[in-house]
Structure formats: structure tokens, C-alpha cells
Amino acid sequence: xxxxxxxxxxxxxNGEEAALMVPPYKTLLExxxxxxxxTGTKHGCELGECSTCGVLVDGKPFLSCLSMPLDxxxxxxxxxxxxxxxxxSHPLQIAFAELGAAQCGYCTPAMLLTAKALLDRDPHPSRxxxxxALAGVLCRCTGYLKIFEAVELAASRAGTPAR
Amino acid sequence: MTPSAEELSIVGKSLIKPDAFSKVSGQTKxxxxxxxxxxxxxxxxxxxxxxxxxxxxxxxxxxxxxxxxAVLTGDDLPVKFGILPVSQDEEAxxxxxxxxxxxxxxxxxxTDEWIADEALDLIEVxxxxxxxxxxxxxxxxxxxxxxxxxSNVHKTVALEFGDTGExxxxxxxxxxxxxxxEGSTHLPMEQHAALAQVAADGKLTLWTSSQTxxxxxxALGKVxxxxxxxxxxxxxxxxxxxxxxxxxxxxxxVAAKLALVTGRPVKITLTREExxxxxxxxxxxxxxxxxxFTKDGRITAMQFQSFLDGGGYGSYGVASTYYTGALQATxxxxxxxxxxxxxxxxxxxxxxxxxxxGTPQPRFALETHLDKVAEELGIDPVEIxxxxxxKADSRTVNWLRITSFGLEECINKVVEGSGFLKRRTSxxxxxxxxxxxxxxxxxxxxxxxxxDMPHSEVQLxxxxxxxxxxxxxxxxxxxxxxxxxxxxxxEVLGVSLEDIQLTTADTDLTPIDLGSYSSRVTFMxxxxxxxxxxxxxxxxFEAAARALQxxxxxxxARDHRIVRRNRPAxxxxxxxxxxxxxxxxxxxxxxxxxxxxxxxxPYKGSGVGPSPxxxxxxxxxxxxxxxxxxxxxxxxxxIAHDIGRAINPMLVIGQVEGSVYMALGEALMEEQTFRLGLxxxxxxxxxxxxxxxxxxxxxxxLVETIDREGPFGAKEAxxxxxxxxxxxxxxxxxxxxxxxxxxxxxxxDKVLKAMNDKAKRVGPKSVPAFDFPPLIKADVPDEWKGK
Numbered sequence: 001x002x003x004x005x006x007x008x009x010x011x012x013x014n015g016e017e018a019a020l021m022v023p024p025y026k027t028l029l030e031x032x033x034x035x036x037x038x039t040g041t042k043h044g045c046e047l048g049e050c051s052t053c054g055v056l057v058d059g060k061p062f063l064s065c066l067s068m069p070l071d072x073x074x075x076x077x078x079x080x081x082x083x084x085x086x087x088x089s090h091p092l093q094i095a096f097a098e099l100g101a102a103q104c105g106y107c108t109p110a111m112l113l114t115a116k117a118l119l120d121r122d123p124h125p126s127r128x129x130x131x132x133a134l135a136g137v138l139c140r141c142t143g144y145l146k147i148f149e150a151v152e153l154a155a156s157r158a159g160t161p162a163r
Numbered sequence: 164m165t166p167s168a169e170e171l172s173i174v175g176k177s178l179i180k181p182d183a184f185s186k187v188s189g190q191t192k193x194x195x196x197x198x199x200x201x202x203x204x205x206x207x208x209x210x211x212x213x214x215x216x217x218x219x220x221x222x223x224x225x226x227x228x229x230x231x232x233a234v235l236t237g238d239d240l241p242v243k244f245g246i247l248p249v250s251q252d253e254e255a256x257x258x259x260x261x262x263x264x265x266x267x268x269x270x271x272x273x274t275d276e277w278i279a280d281e282a283l284d285l286i287e288v289x290x291x292x293x294x295x296x297x298x299x300x301x302x303x304x305x306x307x308x309x310x311x312x313x314s315n316v317h318k319t320v321a322l323e324f325g326d327t328g329e330x331x332x333x334x335x336x337x338x339x340x341x342x343x344x345e346g347s348t349h350l351p352m353e354q355h356a357a358l359a360q361v362a363a364d365g366k367l368t369l370w371t372s373s374q375t376x377x378x379x380x381x382a383l384g385k386v387x388x389x390x391x392x393x394x395x396x397x398x399x400x401x402x403x404x405x406x407x408x409x410x411x412x413x414x415x416x417v418a419a420k421l422a423l424v425t426g427r428p429v430k431i432t433l434t435r436e437e438x439x440x441x442x443x444x445x446x447x448x449x450x451x452x453x454x455x456f457t458k459d460g461r462i463t464a465m466q467f468q469s470f471l472d473g474g475g476y477g478s479y480g481v482a483s484t485y486y487t488g489a490l491q492a493t494x495x496x497x498x499x500x501x502x503x504x505x506x507x508x509x510x511x512x513x514x515x516x517x518x519x520x521g522t523p524q525p526r527f528a529l530e531t532h533l534d535k536v537a538e539e540l541g542i543d544p545v546e547i548x549x550x551x552x553x554k555a556d557s558r559t560v561n562w563l564r565i566t567s568f569g570l571e572e573c574i575n576k577v578v579e580g581s582g583f584l585k586r587r588t589s590x591x592x593x594x595x596x597x598x599x600x601x602x603x604x605x606x607x608x609x610x611x612x613x614x615d616m617p618h619s620e621v622q623l624x625x626x627x628x629x630x631x632x633x634x635x636x637x638x639x640x641x642x643x644x645x646x647x648x649x650x651x652x653x654e655v656l657g658v659s660l661e662d663i664q665l666t667t668a669d670t671d672l673t674p675i676d677l678g679s680y681s682s683r684v685t686f687m688x689x690x691x692x693x694x695x696x697x698x699x700x701x702x703x704f705e706a707a708a709r710a711l712q713x714x715x716x717x718x719x720a721r722d723h724r725i726v727r728r729n730r731p732a733x734x735x736x737x738x739x740x741x742x743x744x745x746x747x748x749x750x751x752x753x754x755x756x757x758x759x760x761x762x763x764x765p766y767k768g769s770g771v772g773p774s775p776x777x778x779x780x781x782x783x784x785x786x787x788x789x790x791x792x793x794x795x796x797x798x799x800x801x802i803a804h805d806i807g808r809a810i811n812p813m814l815v816i817g818q819v820e821g822s823v824y825m826a827l828g829e830a831l832m833e834e835q836t837f838r839l840g841l842x843x844x845x846x847x848x849x850x851x852x853x854x855x856x857x858x859x860x861x862x863x864x865l866v867e868t869i870d871r872e873g874p875f876g877a878k879e880a881x882x883x884x885x886x887x888x889x890x891x892x893x894x895x896x897x898x899x900x901x902x903x904x905x906x907x908x909x910x911x912d913k914v915l916k917a918m919n920d921k922a923k924r925v926g927p928k929s930v931p932a933f934d935f936p937p938l939i940k941a942d943v944p945d946e947w948k949g950k
Contacts, residue, residue, distance in 0.1 A: 004275065025277070039196035040189020042402070044352045045435040049848040052352055080189035089188065097183035100817045104641025105186030106352045106402030112187065134855040138847065140352055140403050141641045143824030144858040146817055 009069045013038065014082030020069075028072060029053045029064035032079060040080035040109045044138065051137040054110030055079050061114045061136075080109035083116065091154040092116055101150035103141035110137050115151045123158050125151070165808075165869055165876050172721060173654040174875045177813035180646035181660055182400070182639060194356035194372040194399040199428040202358070203232055205421050206279040207414060207431065208269040208286050209440060210261035213295035213510035213840030214310070217259055217268065217288060224285040225271055230278035233424045234286070235270045240420055242386045246378055246410050246515075247611060250477025252311060253513075255386060255416040261290070262310055262475030263512050264841055265440025267413040272421040272429050295510040295840045299449055299470045302507035303931050310475060310508035317473050318484045318506040320768055323938040324560040325499030325947065327455075330464030334455025336540060340532045341451045342905040343927045344524035346472070347833040348444035349517050350852060353402020355441060356432040357415045359422035368395045369419050372402065374409040374640055375678035378611065380670045382411040383419055391670075394419075398668035401640035401679070405825070406516040408640070409680040410443045410478055439845035443515030444835065446483055446506075447472035448524035451930045452532045460540050460547045464499040467491060467525065470930060471506040471514070478515040480506045482771050486521025489772030491529055492559035493602040494570060494779070495551040498950040500560050503935040511837060516680060518825060519603065519882045523889055527907055530599035530890030534897070544598050544894065545578050555868075558944045562764025563772055567868035567878070569805030570600060570779035576803035576864040581783040587898055593788045595899025600781045601886030605807075605870075605879040606683025608759045608773035617756035619687040620674035621695040623652065625703075625751040629723065629738035631656060631663050636676030637688045638668035642881045643814040644684040648692045650810050651874055655696035656703075657720030658737055674754065682879035685810065686775060687757045689874035694755025702751055706743035707735060760872075766941035776870045778878045779805040782823075782887040785859075786895040790918070793911030795896060797827055797857070800888065803864035807878030812865060818880040819863045826888030827859070828852045831909055 004023040011018050013036065022031050029046070032038040032055070044052030046065045053065040056078040083090040092112050095101070102108040111134065118125055118133040125133070130151050131144075139147065168175050185191045222234040237258030245251040256267050269286050273279035294307040302315040309315050331337055357371040367389065373379050376398035384391040401408055414431040421429040433441060449470040455463040469487035473480045488502030519526075537547040553559065555568035578584060578598070587596040610618055624632040633652055639645040649663040666672055676688050700720055707725040708715035711734065717727045718734075726734030735743075744751045763769035783801040788794070800823050809815040832851040836843045844850040869876030889907060897903055902917035905926025917925040 004277070033196075034198070039192070042193070042353070043195075044354070045847045047435070047846065047848070049435075049846060050352065084188060089184065093184075093187040096187045097179050100177075100180070100183075100643075100813045102183060102186040103643070103817060103821065104351070104353070104401060104403045105182070105191050106193065106641075108186055109189045131855045131858065136854070138352060138852065138854065140350055140405070140825070140852070141821050142817060143820035143822075143861070144855045145820050145861055148855070148858070 010073050011069055011077060012075065013077045014079060022069060024070065027065055028067040028069050031069050032064060038079050038081050042106055042109060051110050052107055054113055054137060056113050056117055059117060059120060061117050078113065080112060083112060090116065091157050092151065095150040095154040099146050099150045099153060101142060101146040107137055107139045111139065111147055119155055124155050171654060173650045173660065174810050175808065177811055178660060180643050180814060181649050181663065181665060182645050191400050193353055193402050194358060194370055195432045197358050197370055199360055202428040202430055203272050203274050203425065204276040204279050205270055205272045205418055205429045205431040206276065206283055207267045207417060208283045210264060210266040210268055212261055212290055212292050213264050214293040215261050215290040216293060217257060217261060218291055219289040220269060221287040222269060225282040228278065228282045228285055230274045231271055231282045232274065232427065233272040233421055235417060235420060240386055240416060242388065244382045244386050244411055245477050246479055247477065247481055249481055252477045255413050263510050265437065265512055266475065270417045270421065272425055297509060297511065297837055297840060299472050299507055300931050302509050303933055310510065315508045316505060317477060317508050318481050319936050320484055320488065320502060320504040321935045321938045322766065322768060322941055323501040324941050324943045327464040327466050327499045327501040330499045331455045334463045335458040336456040337453065338532065338536050338539065339451065339453040340528065340535065340905065341927045341930060342528045342531065344448045344527055344907045346445040346447035346514060346835045347517065347829045348439060348442055348835060349405040349407030350850065351403030351405060351407055354433045354435060354438050355408060355412060355414065356430065357418045358428060358430040359418040360428040361422045361426060366393050366395065367419055367423065368397065369415060370397045370399050371415050372408055373398045374401060374404045374638060374680055376638065376668050376670060377636060377675055377677055379411055379415055383416065386416050387419060395671040398638040401638060404640035404679065405518045406520060406680065407443055409678060410515055412441055435847060436845045439842055440512050442474065442512035443478050445517040446514040446521065446524065447835065448487055449927060449930055450525060450528040452528045454532065454536065456536060456540065460537065460542045460550050462495055462497050462551050465491060465497050466501040468930060469504040469525065471504065472509050473506045474509055474511040474513040476513040478513045480514065483516065483521040485768055485771035487525045490522050490602050491525060492561055493563055493565060493777050494600055496553040497560055498947060501938065505933055505935065510840060519885050520681065522603065523886050526601050526886045527890045530887065531893050531905065534894045543584060545574060545584065548574065548600055558946065560943050560947045561772065562769060562944060564762050566776050566872065567807060567870040568779065569866040569868040570781065572866045573779055573781035573803035573805055574600060576866065577781045577783045577801040580862050580864065581801040583783050593790050593899055595786050595895045597784050597891040597893065597895025597898055599887040599890040599894060601883060602777050602779050603879060603883030603886060604681055604774035605686040605776040605778060605873065606759065606774055607681040608762045608775060609770040610677055617758045619676045619691040619757045620754065621688065621691040622674050622754045623695045623699050623752060625699055625741045627738065627742055627745060629658065629662060629741060631658060632666065633663050634666045634673045635688055635692065636668055636673045637684045638679050640679045642679065642818060643811065644679060644688065646814060647685050647689055647810050651689050651692045652696040655693060655700055658723055682882045685877050685879060686873055689877060690757040691755040693874045695753045698753035698755060699751055702744045702748065703740040706747050707740045710735065710743055764941065766939060775872050776807065776878045778883040780884045780887050782891045784888060784891040784895045786892065786899050788896060788899045788914065793914035795831055795909060795914060797859045797892065799860045801862045802884055803866055804880065804884045805866045805868050806880055807870040807873045808867050808876035809865050810875065810877050815865060815880045816863045819884040820861055822884035823861055823888050824853060826885040830889040830892040830907060833908055
């Protein structure tokens with residue numbers, strides 16, 4: 001391979017339109033991190049096994065390491081950077097901070113987005129529903145308990161204004 | 164004097180840690196999140212053979228590939244290195260021999276990661292395959308070419324404290340067990356990454372996802388043959404470490420060399436598969452434990468043998484070897500003790516320290532062994548342990564100093580909380596409860612490089628408007644060390660966490676901390692932080708006392724003010740005190756250092772095991788076994804941990820819960836197995852680890868013993884609570900099914916096999932014949948003489 005060809009792609013990320021020229025083989029994960037500077041999205045395997053790279057596409061959890069940007073034109077992509085608005089953290093982010101649900105913080109963006117997709121669909125999930133929803137996102141630090149508790153805390157505060 | 168909880172405003176409180184919001188917003192910059200202008204990418208070619216001679220490496224086609232800026236082979240980095248001074252056996256890129264699948268051979272830097280990958284395919288290596296050594300038994304048999312030097316034996320230990328043979332002959336009851344711990348890997352979610360940059364003046368900076376930037380700094384100086392003063396190492400926040408980022412890695416040295424050769428910033432990020440090869444994980448250990456008892460279950464002597472499967476290189480292995488025999492006597496008063504160990508080289512990824520370094524394996528052996536003895540003697544598992552506990556402020560027969568000791572209270576908490584004694588005899592078949600205890604270090608008492616310098620240092624600088632800059636070499640790996648440092652300084656100075664600005668783990672800016680390993684940061688860097696804060700507080704008190712015309716001993720610092728203790732209205736703002744002190748004597752700075760007391764006994768090998776304080780844990784695990792499939796589920800865990808004092812209870816509980824989680828993964832599913840020299844599961848999908856769905860209910864009890872040497876009485880939390888959980892699982896399975904799985908991990912196939920086995924057991928039957936060196940008969944402390 002010599003210098004890679006680039007193709008034009010239009011992505012809508014965190015509510016903003018972006019027009020980019022990227023090599024067509026680059027995954028959404030790579031484009032977010034390397035071409036858009038959105039390094040909040042992490043990688044753990046780049047094989048679709050750990051969900052560390054999870055983002056939301058049209059509000060649903062999506063593995064950015066297995067997604068091609070050209071397939072996602074016209075879709076609404078949300079990364080962890082899009083969770084807070086106008087400098088205000090999302091209730092899930094506040095609850096994660098308050099309860100120590102982020103230890104190393106590496107799986108945290110995907111964990112938060114996956115939890116957000118759950119709460120958007122089911123604002124008061126049972127413990128079992130939380131465990132089920134987060135089962136695909138691996139965390140090696142916390143033992144998951146504080147994460148469950150943080151999701152429950154955020155859910156219990158639904159409707160109260162964000163900090 | 165240690166203040167009581169009521170006198171403290173930050174220490175002891177479950178506050179939000181300083182880096183929490185940066186982590187939940189995705190703003191924390193891990194190593195691979197960094198990018199520099201003109202940055203290029205490095206990739207490493209690794210051995211496809213477990214054991215082979217390298218006959219020839221041809222890089223000409225790779226060099227000619229468009230976009231490739233440099234290609235390195237072993238000849239470009241010929242100086243050997245290793246984390247321990249006694250094991251300098253690694254090369255950044257192997258020159259003559261590869262010793263495991265994944266051993267680095269050559270490296271490429273290119274303008275694009277894809278181009279670098281393509282170039283790796285263009286490097287032609289001629290190998291002469293050698294027969295691989297894939298097990299402890301094969302390594303001892305020693306057929307074929309030794310992996311290093313003249314034999315596969317890396318390290319042997321043979322120590323005896325008191326005459327154990329005589330005591331065994333005199334014992335009312337003797338039992339011997341043989342068990343195997345397969346080992347596992349750390350599996351941090353963040354893959355290792357390093358970014359190197361060479362400035363126009365020739366100075367090298369390396370950002371790296373490392374728990375031990377100080378040792379990386381030393382190795383860079385040695386391998387690159389550059390003065391350390393021209394190298395800067397910055398550890399980035401680790402996306403999980405667990406011991407897996409506490410060695411010196413090929414990609415760190417290679418990124419630095421590629422940056423020097425090309426003049427461009429070079430980043431290397433390992434793939435997940437490469438992380439499995441970088442390893443340095445839990446050693447597979449085959450163990451034999453033999454213990455003599457009185458008829459009422461008191462230990463009279465113990466003989467312990469360990470056979471460690473070390474993988475291809477030394478790494479921390481010498482220390483790991485000693486650790487498999489170090490902490491048996493800190494939980495039980497063993498009057499006579501013999502320890503023999505051998506670490507063998509095999510053609511697998513090198514083993515090293517994983518959470519609990521070298522002690523979870525013998526803990527598994529010891530705690531399952533004690534349950535078996537208890538049953539034979541008709542004593543319950545709790546009672547046999549209580550009868551053998553050492554005392555606070557005592558010394559073990561192998562000279563380890565015990566200070567604060569909360570194990571008995573930990574035992575009581577979990578036994579009562581779980582209803583262990585009553586419920587274990589009344590559960591239906593398939594359900595069971597298991598119990599075990601453990602001990603761990605609050606920092607290794609001996610540094611890797613033996614010298615008289617401090618192990619941790621902290622520097623503070625106070626700002627005119629009351630801000631506090633805190634500089635320390637410690638790196639946060641998710642365990643919360645940033646919080647510990649900030650909380651201690653804020654507590655002493657009477658300011659809030661938000662007033663503390665942290666700069667950590669930057670060899671140009673921060674004074675030394677040896678690293679985030681051996682559970683040392685809270686105790687050692689915490690003590691250094693406290694000492695530094697007390698020094699600057701003294702300066703503030705001096706200036707304030709003069710202005711307030713009072714005695715400095717009357718002053719206290721709290722709520723952002725310096726006030727007279729008994730007349731709190733009489734005082735001044737913290738910032739005002741800083742300004743007065745600065746007017747008096749210039750910039751307000753202070754440093755603090757911590758050097759552990761010299762604690763080792765008078766024998767060779769006594770450097771491994773001593774710690775200024777030991778943490779203690781006890782656990783009860785409930786299991787639910789499927790008798791048709793052999794699957795073991797863990798619905799509930801009770802765990803108590805003697806933390807000394809919890810500087811932040813929420814973060815401590817987080818460490819305990821994470822330890823329980825990791826232990827359950829090791830106990831039940833994480834397999835470190837090889838087929839034809841290849842790791843069978845080098846991926847996150849197939850290397851099974853627990854998900855959210857496997858999370859048990861956990862009851863965590865913190866026991867506070869207020870250690871007299873710990874900062875505010877604190878001890879460690881990050882590693883110790885893992886230790887009792889693994890044997891408690893095995894003991895619970897015995898309680899549930901009457902089968903003994905003397906092998907970790909306890910996978911469903913082993914459970915089924917044991918259920919169908921005549922002896923109701925799966926596990927090794929014996930240890931291989933091995934000639935240990937003659938025993939070194941070590942002197943024992945006076946209080947143990949004649950026992």
C-alpha cells in the first residue's frame with residue numbers, strides 16, 4: 001500500500017455535523033479518536049469482544065470498532081463527550097463520580113453510554129435489567145457493584161435538575 | 164498521636180476523588196489518547212515459535228516499503244535489561260533466540276499503522292525451531308536445549324527456621340497436600356501504549372502506561388546508553404494495571420529508539436493479543452504443603468514446597484519465588500517452618516506480579532489444606548484458624564514483624580454476617596459455604612534496587628491565594644492514589660480537596676515514588692505526603708503565631724483557616740497565613756520522604772516478605788453448583804478487610820469489591836493454557852472473565868485497627884482482599900458437593916470429573932523429583948527458640 005486513498009464522509013456526532021476525508025478502511029472508532037479528536041471513546045480489543053469502544057447510534061449501544069463510518073451517514077452518533085451539555089454533567093456521570101463507579105475510568109465511557117441507552121428506554125430498571133444491559137461491557141476494576149448502584153442512583157434522581 | 168475520626172474532616176470520608184469527573188467525562192488522557200504533530204506509528208514483529216534460534220533477519224524489503232521510516236532489529240538495542248538487578252536477561256528485540264510465542268524480534272516505524280503492519284509482513288526471519296519446554300515437569304527433566312544458560316532452573320530457595328523434621332516426627336497429626344494453581348493474566352481493559360518524542364536538544368520524553376515509571380526511566384538509560392538526566396518518563400493514568408504494567412516492556416524501549424532514529428514522535432500501542440504475550444501475570448505454581456499439628460489442631464511445624472512455571476524470562480520471578488513462601492506465618496503462628504522453592508524457565512510469556520504477587524497460590528494451598536485438617540481433627544474451619552492466630556506486635560519465625568492485627572475481628576465479621584457455622588451444615592446438596600483468611604503487605608519493605616534512599620517522596624508548594632501544588636512520583640492506576648495523596652495533604656493543612664493541584668509520575672517534575680506495586684502507595688507515599696504537609700504547616704503556624712501573638716502550639720489548621728485551638732475566632736484565612744509565611748521566608752515549599760524501617764531477618768532471602776504493616780482479610784463465599792453441568796455460581800460473598808484506617812471508605816470498598824471480582828474470575832474461569840506452544844485464548848472473548856451477570860451480592864466489612872506507622876493509621880486495600888476468596892470458593896465447593904478441586908481454575912469439567920472420581924478429587928498427585936539445594940538453617944527470633 002502506498003499513501004491511502006481518502007473518501008468523503010459526513011457524520012453527525014453529538015449533534016454536530018462533520019465533513020471528513022478519511023481512508024475508507026478506518027473504523028468509526030479510529031475516525032472518532034484520530035480524525036475528530038474524540039478520544040473519550042476507548043478500545044479494548046478492536047474485535048467486538050469487550051464493548052470498551054461502545055457509542056450510541058440513534059440512541060442504541062453500538063460497537064464503534066466494528067462500524068464503518070460510511071455506513072453511518074445520516075445517523076445520530078453519541079460519544080461520552082456528548083453526554084454532558086453546556087458544561088453540565090449527565091446524572092449518570094454525577095452518580096458514577098459520587099459512588100466511585102469509575103476506578104481506572106477506561107471502560108467508563110462505554111459503561112455510561114450503555115447505561116444511558118437503558119435509562120432512556122427504561123427509566124427505572126430493576127437490578128436484573130441493569131446487569132443484563134451492562135453484561136457486554138467488561139470492567140476489570142470495580143466488580144460492577146458500584147456501577148449498578150450508580151445507575152440506580154441516577155435513575156432515582158430522574159427529573160431532578162443536573163448539576 | 165493519631166487523631167480520632169471525629170477530629171478529621173477529609174480523611175475517613177467517602178468523598179468524590181479528584182480525578183472522578185475527568186474520568187466520567189472521558190477527558191482523562193490515557194497513553195494512546197495522546198497524539199503529537201508529525202507523529203508516526205511503531206509496530207513490533209513477534210515470534211511465531213515458542214522456542215527457536217534466529218538464524219537471519221532480512222529487513223531490506225520492509226525498509227523499502229513506502230511510508231516506512233525505520234526498521235530496528237536486536238542489533239540496534241543490544242543491551243540487556245530486566246526489572247530486577249539479578250535478572251537482566253531480556254532484550255528489547257531478540258537477537259539470537261526467541262523464548263515464547265510473542266517474543267519481540269524486529270520493529271517498524273511508519274507514517275501509518277497499517278503501513279507499519281504491512282512492513283512487518285515483509286521482514287523475513289529464518290528460524291531454527293527448538294523443542295519447546297511447556298511445563299514444570301518438562302523443564303525439570305531438562306531434555307533439549309536449556310532456555311537460558313546451562314539449565315532451565317532460574318532460582319532455587321531452601322530455608323529452614325527451626326527443626327521441622329523433628330517437629331513432624333513428634334506431631335500428633337501430620338497431613339500433606341499437593342495442589343496446583345494454573346495462573347492467569349491481568350487483562351487490564353487498556354492495552355499498553357507508549358509515545359516517545361525527542362526534542363531538538365536531543366532530550367527524550369516517553370509517555371507510557373506504566374505502574375513503575377521510575378524503573379522504566381532506569382531501563383531507558385541503560386538500554387539506550389543515555390544519561391538518565393536526558394530522559395523524561397511520564398506515566399499516564401493506567402487504564403487498569405493489576406501488576407501487568409509494572410515491568411519494563413519492549414515497546415517502551417523500541418518506541419524511544421525509533422524516535423531517536425527518526426527524529427519523529429513515535430507511538431506504539433499493543434493489540435489485545437500482544438497484551439496476552441506481554442503478560443507478567445500470575446505464575447502457575449505446583450505446591451506441596453505438609454503440616455504437623457497437636458491433637459487439638461495447633462500447628463507445630465510446616466514444610467512448604469513451590470514449583471513455579473516462570474515463562475521465558477526472569478521478570479520479577481526471583482521475588483515471586485520467595486513470595487510463595489513468605490506470608491504463611493503472618494496468619495498462623497508456625498513455630499518451625501521449612502520453605503523450598505524452584506522457579507523454572509518455560510517457553511511461555513514471562514510471568515511476574517499479579518494482584519497479590521506470589522501469595523494467592525500458596526494461600527490457596529494453605530487454606531484448603533487447613534480445612535482438610537480441621538475435618539480430620541473434628542474441629543470446625545473457623546476454630547482451627549482461631550487456635551493458630553499470631554498476636555498483634557509479634558514476630559513470625561521467619562522474622563516478619565506484625566504490628567496492627569485485625570484478623571480475628573475480620574473472621575468474626577464474616578462468620579457472623581454469613582451465619583457460616585450454622586448454615587454450612589444445613590444446606591441442600593449443591594449449595595455450600597466456604598471460609599478462608601489471608602494477609603498482604605502494605606508495601607514491600609525492600610526496594611528493588613537496594614540503597615538507603617527513601618521509597619516515596621512528596622513535594623508541596625503553596626500559592627499566595629491558598630492553592631497547594633502537590634508533586635509525587637506515584638501514578639493512579641484506578642486504585643485512587645491521587646485521592647489518597649490529596650486527602651492527606653488537605654487534612655493536614657485544613658483545606659479542601661479542590662485546593663490541591665496534583666502533578667504525578669513525571670520524572671522531570673516529581674520526586675521519586677517507586678511505583679504503584681506491592682500495595683505500597685497509601686502507606687509509603689501517604690506517609691511522605693503527611694510529612695511534607697506537616698512541614699509546610701509548621702511554616703504557616705510560625706508566621707501566624709507571630710501575627711496573632713500566640714504560641715504556635717496553640718494553632719490548628721481547619722476549614723481554610725489557621726486558628727487558636729481554644730479561641731477559634733482568633734485566627735486568619737489560610738491564604739493570609741501563606742502570604743505571611745512567604746513574606747517571612749520566601750516561597751512556601753516543603754518536602755516529605757518515607758523510608759520503611761529495616762525489617763528483614765538475618766538470612767539470605769529475607770528481603771522479600773517484610774513490610775511496615777500487614778493487612779488482613781477473611782471471606783465467606785457461598786456457591787451454588789449445578790450437579791449436571793458442574794457449573795459453579797457464586798450468589799453471595801462476605802468479606803472483611805483490616806484496612807488500618809480507611810482514608811476514603813468508598814474507595815476502599817471499591818478495592819475490596821474489585822478484588823473479590825478478580826478472585827472469582829481466577830477461581831472459576833480464567834484459563835492460562837497453551838496448545839503446541841500457543842496461548843489457547845489470547846482474546847477477551849475466549850479468555851473468560853466475569854461479566855456484570857456473574858456479580859454476586861457482596862457484603863464488605865471494613866475493620867479499622869489504626870496502624871501506628873500508617874498515615875492516619877492506614878494500611879493497604881488493593882491486593883489483600885483478593886487472597887481469601889479463591890480458597891474459600893474451593894472450600895465452599897467441598898461443602899456443597901463433597902469434592903475437592905485442588906486446582907485453580909475450578910472449571911465445570913473438573914467438578915464433574917471429581918464427582919465421578921473414586922477419591923472425589925481432581926488435582927495433582929505428586930510433585931516431580933527435584934534436588935533442592937541443602938537447607939539454609941536460618942537463626943530464629945529469640946521468642947521462637949526452643950518451641
